[in-house]
């Protein structure tokens with residue numbers, strides 16, 4: 587490249603030219619393949635991205651080694667009131683979206699039991715094996731135990747519906763709402779700066795969203811999920827002891843004492859750290 591300097595024409599190689607300070611970083615961005623912890627599909631995440639949603643099952647897959655410095659997950663401890671207010675906002679969001687109750691629990695209070703996850707197979711749930719969000723396709727209890735080591739808190743929410751509704755055709759709407767709330771809370775938490783937000787919900791997405799289709803598109807055609815913004819992994823398939831969690835969180839109640847018999851469904855969003 588020729589430029590004029592002090593009346594003389596000088597030749598300047600590309601390397602001598604002034605560069606935007608961010609150019610090197612941009613040029614070194616590369617795609618990194620990360621297996622989805624939910625369905626095993628390979629997710630391509632660019633090295634300057636924090637996360638990307640799995641095209642197969644819709645789970646948010648995080649980049650363990652992004653180009654930029656990972657914010658310190660303990661940062662929130664230096665500003666506990668800001669952290670608490672973000673959690674409060676998520677609880678309020680859950681309620682505004684249709685949850686009957688929602689609360690925050692310490693992730694160490696989540697008990698994971700192989701025996702509970704095995705019930706999906708042994709009791710032969712009619713949805714067993716029909717989607718990547720149910721056993722035997724989910725990673726299961728051992729994976730969750732390891733995953734929980736990086737999780738600090740969980741948002742547990744409940745949708746309470748009358749037994750009349752739960753034993754009618756409208757039961758499916760309640761399950762759909764449960765998955766929708768889990769998915770929305772996930773996105774909202776990431777937007778608020780949480781590093782990890784993973785939603786789980788009761789019920790099978792095959793039964794809730796793809797009941798008119800013979801097969802799940804992910805499992806049958808190795809294709810993409812029809813409802814990535816809704817479908818979330820099954821709580822049961824990971825062996826989460828919900829009875830214990832409800833007791834600890836104060837959400838457990840004696841339904842027999844209720845004036846109108848009701849049934850409850852639950853969802854969980856695991857959360858860690860903030861930017």
Ligand code: SF4
Pocket residue numbers: 642643716717718719791792793795796801802803804805810811812813814817
């Ligand atoms: S395609 Fe349907 S059944 Fe398969 S993962 Fe998506 S919502 Fe679930």
